[in-house]
Amino acid sequence: MTPEQQKALAVARARRRRQASGPVKNADGTYGQAPADMFMNPATGQMTSREMIGANTDTSAAGAGLRGAASGVLFGFDDEIGALHSYLTGDQERAKFQLEQARAKQDVDADQHPIAATGGKIAGALVPAAASAPLAVGKGVLGTMARGAGIGALEGAAHGAGGGEGLEGRVNGAAWGSGVGGIVGGAAPAVIAGVKSAANPALAMLTRKPSEAKVRRGLLDTLRQSGRSADDVATEVAEAGLEGQGEFRLMDALGSAGQRRAAGVVRAGGDGATELAEFLEKRQLGQPERVGGFLEDAFGFRGSSAPALGSDLVPQGHTFIDAPSDVLRRPVRSAAGLTSDLTKARSTAANEAYDAARGNAAPVDVRSALRVIDDRIGGMKGSGVTGDGIDAKLAGYRSRLAADAKDLAEGETARELSDFDRVLGVKQAVQDDVGAAVRAGRNNEARELGKLVSALDEALEGASDGYRAANDGFREASGVIDAVEQGQQMARPANRAADTTAQFSAMTPDQQAAARVGYGDALLGKLEAGTAPTANRAKALQSPKVEAERGILSIDPDLLARRVDRENAMWGVQNRALGGSRTADNLADIGDTQQVTEGLLGALIDVGNLNAGSAVRKAAQAIGPVLRGENEATRHALAEALMSADPQAVLGPAVKKQMEVNLREGLLTALMRQPSREALTP
Secondary structure, eight states: HHHHHHHHHHHHHHHHHHHHHHBBTTTSSSBBBBOTTEEEEETTTTTEHHHHHHTTOOOOOOOHHHHHHHHHTTTTTTHHHHHHHHHTTTTTTHHHHHHHHHHHHHHHHHHHHHHHHHHHHHHHHHHHHHHHGGGGGSSSHHHHHHHHHHHHHHHHHHHHHHHHHHHHHHHHHHHHHHHHHHHHHHHHHEEEEHHHHHHHHHHHHHHSSSOOHHHHHHHHHHHHHHOOHHHHHHHHHHHHHHTTTTTOOHHHHHHHHHHHHHHHHHOOOSHHHHHHHHHHHHHHHHHHHHHHHHHHHHTTOOOOOOSSSSSSSSEETTEEEEOOHHHSSSSSSHHHHHHHHHHHHHHHHHHHHHHHHTTTTTOOOHHHHHHHHHHHHGGGTTSSOOOOHHHHHHHHHHHHHHHGGGGGGGTTTOOOOOOOHHHHHHHHHHHHHHHHHHHTTHHOOOOOOOOHHHHHHHHHHHHHHHHHHHHHHHHHHHHHHHHHHHHHHTSSTSSOOHHHHHHHTTTHHHHHHHHHHHHHHHHHHHHOOOOOOOSSGGGGGGGGHHHHHHHSSSSSSSHHHHHHHHHHHHHHHHEEEEEESSSHHHHHHHHHHHHHHHHHHHHHHHHTOHHHHHHHHHHHHHHHHHHHHHHHHHHHHHHHHTTTTTTTHHHHHHHHHHHHHHHHHHHHHHHHHHHHHHHHHO
16 A cells, blocks of 8 residues: 555544544544644545645646746745735634645655756746845955855755744754855855956967956956946046046046056056056146146136126226226236236326316315424424434425425415325325335335325315225225235235135225236246156145135136146056156066066076976966966056046946846856755755
């Protein structure tokens, strides 16, 4: 008899024995106790078992494959999921029957169609494995092995738990599956890497074409180390081109990672290294012109954007005179050139304005000016003491404004100058003396003479409303002219940024535009003073003082900041690749020469001379690049990629291709992992 028949016979004998001894009622009102492996079929109301269901079940290869695939996709929990609804609705008997029925079919599938069942399970398990493929690739082989081991352990634990029965069976299955999955998952990437490492040198020996894979990995490794995305890099390079820095390339946007990669290419030698080195050298030679142009843009040399105060042209009579705003909007050569243009505009406007003021002027009352003079020199009269040079000058001006008492006619108490033109001439003469005293450092003289200028101005303004307007215009224009020199002084290291920025902020828009040119002119002077061809001309613009001032004084602080940052990045690449000690270059040149003069031939000679150590070293130097799968074309292609002005065209396809490679290798790893786990799991 079959085992199932023997079990049925045993059940029948047990039933007869119970009937002979009398039925025993169970707590639920039923009689008797079914064996542990027996359960009720809800459809028939009769007891059955997994073995009995299996004995009456036949499966097809297609069905076995489909059920195996479902088991693989669901980590072996497909039978539990099939009975889940009955469990949740409280129908425990039906849930038990559905669970055992599903497991009976799995047993029959494994017995009748083992290849289809196992193949389906492996194929199904590839679905979650494919989903985890993008996560299975690390930074290097060791990183990929670690990730593969982790993913394999998790998959193995899930499959082991899903395939077990009961708490103990599931725990044991999870432990065994985790161990097997972790070992196989960690070993698979190493096997794939080993195959690729063996294939690359062979391909490099058979072709002189660049290795697309090595160029791609080099670029993407650099991108990963930079911590930036391909889109960010492409956007930055494109923005640099639009902002006048077309020399800013892919390697610059990658930061220190790009610097290291470019330096490695240059140090490797060959045509690619030469092309990259020449590009970096030529680009650096153009930095002074670029930075100078950026300073001119930032500080108004191309024409100020300062708003005009009223009209750009000041009407005077039948002509139009340039206002400071109009002059400031034009391109300028230098701070001195701007001062000259502003001074000419002021003189022309002042002449017209003062001429208009003369036409309707009343007699001028100079008594207040005379009191200023007398307050200074009056006490010296009749004392017999000679005054200082200031007294002498004031006395001279008094004689031009009023007659001396001894020269008055009988009955005449005073004779004072009242003609507008002549009083204006005196005022201008005093003003010239004030300027001379300031330039000579005679501050006290300038102060005393300045009092007289103020008094004469008040007298002239009282005689002509037009003079007041002319004076205001002259004073305003003079403030703009003075702002040019003030801007130059702001750039001095001795002046604190907190003070210079506050001073600038307190100026009128025209004064700010003039001060901006003066400040920029001082920076240009420092830039032009440098003569070293490899010096970083943008470095001086990054001092804390200048950085704070340029944020307030420049026309577009953000634009200037971006340009300065890019210049520093470009200088960093060339400095790392070409700058510093030439020892590395010399060693590379010596190494190249030794490979030509010694190489494999030298190694063979050493073998003949029984110099094994030297032979091994020379042979390794000669075939090292071949063993790494490198060739000259690959290094040249990498150099050209680093110099690309269109990173999207370089990185976009590389990122897409690497995603395909990662998915393919992830699936290949899964293909190695799943069968191995199935074979090693009991």
